[in-house]
Amino acid sequence: MSSATIIDGKAVAAAVRAQVAEDVAAYTAETGRTPGLATILVGDDAGSAVYVAGKQKACAEVGIKGFDHRLPADTSREELLALIDALNADDAVSGILCQLPVPAPLDGVELTNRIDARKDVDGLTIASTGRLSLGMDGLRPCTPKGVMLLLEHAGVAPQGREAVIVGRSNLFGKPMAQLLLAANATVTTCHSRTADLQAVCRRADILIAAVGVPHLVKGDWVKPGATVIDVGMNRLESGLTGDVDFEAAREVASAITPVPGGVGPMTIACLLRNTLTAARMVGA
Ligand SMILES: NC(=O)C1=CN([C@@H]2O[C@H](COP(=O)(O)OP(=O)(O)OC[C@H]3O[C@@H](n4cnc5c(N)ncnc54)[C@H](OP(=O)(O)O)[C@@H]3O)[C@@H](O)[C@H]2O)C=CC1
Numbered sequence: 001m002s003s004a005t006i007i008d009g010k011a012v013a014a015a016v017r018a019q020v021a022e023d024v025a026a027y028t029a030e031t032g033r034t035p036g037l038a039t040i041l042v043g044d045d046a047g048s049a050v051y052v053a054g055k056q057k058a059c060a061e062v063g064i065k066g067f068d069h070r071l072p073a074d075t076s077r078e079e080l081l082a083l084i085d086a087l088n089a090d091d092a093v094s095g096i097l098c099q100l101p102v103p104a105p106l107d108g109v110e111l112t113n114r115i116d117a118r119k120d121v122d123g124l125t126i127a128s129t130g131r132l133s134l135g136m137d138g139l140r141p142c143t144p145k146g147v148m149l150l151l152e153h154a155g156v157a158p159q160g161r162e163a164v165i166v167g168r169s170n171l172f173g174k175p176m177a178q179l180l181l182a183a184n185a186t187v188t189t190c191h192s193r194t195a196d197l198q199a200v201c202r203r204a205d206i207l208i209a210a211v212g213v214p215h216l217v218k219g220d221w222v223k224p225g226a227t228v229i230d231v232g233m234n235r236l237e238s239g240l241t242g243d244v245d246f247e248a249a250r251e252v253a254s255a256i257t258p259v260p261g262g263v264g265p266m267t268i269a270c271l272l273r274n275t276l277t278a279a280r281m282v283g284a
């Protein structure tokens with residue numbers, strides 16, 4: 001029985017973070033400035049709080065100053081827009097991230113779009129999204145960018161390959177499709193209305209699951225020799241689980257990411273890198 005190479009996202013992310021730490025030190029020595037990342041977390045979702053804490057801790061480790069804004073779930077739209085305006089104007093803040101989803105009736109798209117495009121370290125504003133789809137340079141969404149780095153690390157070149165993404169969110173699926181298209185893959189994006197999802201998945205040389213349904217992707221959905229990327233982050237009583245049946249898929253795939261320790265750590269590493277890029281753009 002063959003078994004896939006496990007793509008060690010934790011190790012790749014550690015290497016990216018070490019490089020960012022070096023680059024931040026050089027930037028600070030040269031300019032006398034310290035890059036800063038402001039995170040905005042509205043409400044008390046436990047999962048979101050863990051992610052934001054992870055982001056803040058990672059900042060401290062690479063010499064980026066963290067500004068941790070936590071607000072109650074009933075914070076008004078006006079108050080949040082005013083906070084974002086203040087952060088946009090603050091020279092100590094190079095990057096701003098509004099953790100999604102935000103509690104109803106707040107509009108995550110509206111809030112995200114209030115962020116100055118030069119400080120958009122999540123790459124989720126209309127401007128950044130448009131730049132990506134037009135093939136212009138700019139800040140790219142962290143998780144899709146992290147997946148591209150993992151593919152590169154695993155020696156998987158997307159050019160000419162069939163890439164199938166399950167999930168079409170603005171946060172991940174859509175920008176992932178754009179990055180793979182830019183890298184000359186043939187891209188299919190699936191969602192809850194896709195007919196015969198299993199058959200579409202089986203076409204994939206690169207299969208990416210970002211759904212939020214534990215173990216949706218079964219072993220026999222994977223084409224033998226494919227690369228499988230599991231973006232899913234499902235907090236079950238048994239622990240953190242992805243969207244792929246890892247034990248079954250690893251017997252069929254040639255390379256696969258685990259959960260945890262796969263894509264998640266790359267998201268944070270790419271966020272740090274985007275923050276330094278933003279600092280260079282805004283001179284903060
Ligand atoms: N590792 C990381 O850094 C990150 C992890 N995540 C994780 O990835 C997962 C997806 O998150 P996100 O991208 O925000 O997705 P959303 O929850 O916003 O969307 C889920 C997508 O999956 C599709 N979908 C739902 N059920 C099915 C199904 N049975 N068959 C096929 N498609 C289905 C939906 O289709 P439709 O559009 O038709 O409703 C939708 O496009 C979550 O587990 C999340 O926690 C997300 C971002 C970063």
Ligand SMILES: Nc1nc(=O)c2c([nH]1)NC[C@@H]1CN(c3ccc(C(=O)N[C@@H](CCC(=O)O)C(=O)O)cc3)C=[N+]21
Pocket residue numbers: 050051054097098099100101122142143233240259260261262263264265267268
């Ligand atoms: N504006 C915005 N930007 C985001 O980037 C964003 C967001 N909103 N909302 C939610 C998703 C999810 N997300 C993760 C980040 C890190 C891990 C991560 O570090 N995961 C670790 C495990 C962490 C743990 O143990 O809980 C791992 O997979 O090894 C996971 C998920 C960012 N997101």
